[in-house]
């Protein structure tokens with residue numbers, strides 16, 4: 040089949056960036072990475088990109104297709120080529136470009152290092168045996184352990200775009216991998232560290248990282264878990280933490296989010312005085328309810344019951360974070376295909392049989 | 406000469422990182438050189454697990470582990486090396502766990518262990534289906550903790566030999582361009598396997614046998630190079646590994662008629678027979694015209710959508726992505742693919758090669774613990790145990806010796822050689838040679854070996870080597886020039902292919918991965934219970950032999 044691509048080439052030495060069209064004949068099974076290989080072999084040997092495993096595990100081949108980060112070895116080209124769409128391939132975002140599709144990953148790794156990403160077991164000594172860890176405890180960090188450090192999440196991170204020093208989704212997910220590990224005894228220090236400037240609370244919750252992660256790490260959930268764990272440990276002096284806390288207090292007491300109190304509760308009274316003029320404007324235009332008397336929702340009991348339930352279940356901290364289990368990217372493989380299609384129906388591959396049993400369908404073992 | 410270190414480790418997979426950690430803990434100044442970032446190394450692709458007689462799932466001990474390994478190796482493994490591996494394995498696995506490896510657990514909180522092919526006990530410790538991934542990341546965490554320097558994206562191209570010992574490496578800096586020489590008192594090769602010699606392989610693009618060729622070029626012999634293991638279920642056409650877990654769950658292997666052909670080869674074990682038996686059965690079906698486009702079929706349909714989605718989700722994703730086949734409705738096309746190189750750089754049980762100052766560990770090395778056939782789960786264990794041992798010995802040696810000398814002439818020679826290659830503008834680009842090599846190796850030096858085909862392959866490789874002499878690199882730039890490094894890798898592969906053919910022809914018997922059903926169908930302990938040793942002299946391979954080391958076990962027939 041014919042496959043066409045547009046690739047943003049970048050020559051760092053000349054400082055030149057240009058969009059180049061490519062078209063090539065390729066077998067039907069190819070992935071985006073295979074197409075790049077064919078182009079490099081047959082059209083232009085100077086094309087640069089990273090690759091190694093070609094099986095979605097090494098994390099080398101992160102790049103953008105039509106503006107969204109993907110693993111090149113995970114993108115099957117057949118449908119795209121058939122549809123006539125010509126995708127635009129470019130380097131990942133939020134990182135300096137080295138050449139063509141190759142980015143400088145040093146800032147990425149610098150942030151991973153900033154998490155002190157190694158187990159700190161403290162004074163525990165399991166002796167000549169392993170630490171005893173229950174299946175459940177180990178599963179707690181299964182998702183975070185799936186991370187292949189490809190950078191796709193970081194490429195799409197909104198917060199990182201405005202604050203390049205933001206630790207970012209991959210590093211924070213790595214942080215959660217240790218905070219959630221019962222063998223690690225530096226939890227409080229870690230949470231304090233990660234709660235600082237450019238940390239947990241600087242995430243805008245845009246969920247782009249979660250949507251683009253090719254491995255189902257769900258980094259935004261990991262950040263939420265860190266936030267919840269930090270509050271559980273009483274590490275809540277950051278504005279972001281106070282903001283979140285006020286959401287809870289407000290909905291528990293009145294069933295509503297009392298927005299007028301949100302700003303002083305988050306930023307402190309002194310700082311929020313600056314916002315008074317803005318707040319008056321909102322009030323005048325009916326955008327916020329007047330603060331006095333507090334408006335209590337009719338069904339406030341439900342909000343309170345919900346709060347009690349979560350406390351009863353002991354789901355404070357990370358255990359309470361259950362959102363976003365299925366990032367969009369993965370849905371295609373989590374559905375069971377077409378339930379009406381019979382795998383042994385007409386046009387299907389014949390049923391298996393053992394020689395001597397004859398080839399009839401009745402005898403076939405299933 | 407740029408920087409110098411006590412120990413330089415070339416390669417940063419499981420073997421390289423474990424070696425570097427040990428050297429660092431032994432007090433040496435150590436650095437790693439790797440052509441890809443450490444966590445990108447192909448160790449991360451290992452799914453199944455790592456073998457150690459922990460005894461968490463049954464009564465087990467290192468002696469049983471050793472016996473299984475000796476027998477699995479078809480008696481070509483060196484028994485002293487195997488005993489070391491099996492004795493040190495449990496402690497080494499516990500250490501990985503103490504560093505934080507996320508192992509799957511038993512209900513009582515111990516490291517879980519699963520049964521694996523040809524192992525008498527369930528002794529494969531695992532982390533779901535991402536064991537290698539978990540290990541590579543835990544090792545990298547420990548590397549970061551120790552702040553071990555890594556020359557990242559540096560392509561090692563030449564070893565520096567001065568005064569009869571290895572004193573460093575000359576590498577191409579991919580990000581910035583240019584050759585850099587890095588001096589060292591000891592150098593450890595940990596560059597992994599050479600699966601890219603074959604079209605269908607489970608190995609990554611980076612697995613081009615570089616370290617084997619580096620050693621060969623400085624006069625160090627390679628051992629048992631004919632021994633390439635084929636995995637029976639690699640996805641057609643790319644060779645991506647489809648886990649043995651599918652057959653564990655009850656999948657069938659079918660020929661083009663839908664027949665469960667294994668009944669004719671392994672009527673008892675059927676789909677659960679050992680890797681080499683199934684690979685040979687598949688190849689026979691394909692050769693005799695009962696395959697489908699050069700494949701057989703792995704059928705999961707009868708397991709039902711629910712079970713496939715729950716237990717074999719990863720397999721479904723791989724086969725939909727890479728073959729466009731949804732295993733709920735269609736059988737998956739699979740074939741034997743090159744998977745693991747038992748052969749490699751000849752070392753002793755401390756990873757030392759015959760050249761002073763040069764060590765090797767991991768898949769690049771041949772100690773030998775796997776002999777003619779590796780057991781699943783033993784390769785990762787070898788990277789850890791022998792990585793550690795090589796790291797320790799190399800550090801101790803380095804700390805006891807002081808000088809490093811990388812003569813300017815060595816650097817100048819390398820620069821000149823590279824310039825000749827880069828200046829050449831007329832000729833063939835490497836990719837056709839690469840593809841032809843991989844295709845012909847598959848055809849002529851694959852699961853079955855025939856005398857005439859091996860002879861033919863020798864001619865093919867020599868022809869390709871001649872063409873390679875005039876090869877052209879299109880990218881002349883300094884920044885991220887993979888066109889250049891890929892050309893250099895092809896040079897390595899061609900030499901290794903020639904070595905393999907020489908060894909294959911000389912081993913006139915069938916043992917483990919080396920199957921010659923047409924002329925020498927039996928194992929011949931009288932003549933061939935010994936290792937092939939191949940060296941490079943005057944531009945061509947020469948062959949020698951070495952007896953197998955035996956401690957406790959005499960050869961028996963290998964039956965499962």
Ligand SMILES: Cc1cc2nc3c(=O)[nH]c(=O)nc-3n(C[C@H](O)[C@H](O)[C@H](O)COP(=O)(O)OP(=O)(O)OC[C@H]3O[C@@H](n4cnc5c(N)ncnc54)[C@H](O)[C@@H]3O)c2cc1C
Nearest residue numbers: 416417418420440448453454561596597767768782784785
């Ligand atoms: C798909 C798959 C599944 C497997 N599953 C299992 C399993 O379940 N259990 C098991 O025991 N074994 C398994 N194996 C085998 C095992 O994973 C490998 O043998 C082992 O991981 C090899 O490790 P290594 O450290 O020797 O090499 P690698 O991990 O391949 O690392 C090689 C390193 O060398 C570097 N390098 C190479 N050439 C150069 C150069 N010229 N210059 C600089 N650096 C260089 C690379 O950058 C890389 O860092 C599997 C193998 C595959 C392919």
Ligand code: SF4
Nearest residue numbers: 196242243245246248
């Ligand atoms: S949710 Fe947070 S971490 Fe994720 S992309 Fe958005 S801002 Fe970045």
Ligand code: SF4
Nearest residue numbers: 186187189190192252
């Ligand atoms: S969290 Fe996902 S997208 Fe981000 S680096 Fe890890 S695997 Fe890649």
Ligand code: FES
Nearest residue numbers: 093097098100112
């Ligand atoms: S090449 Fe390894 S993840 Fe794509």
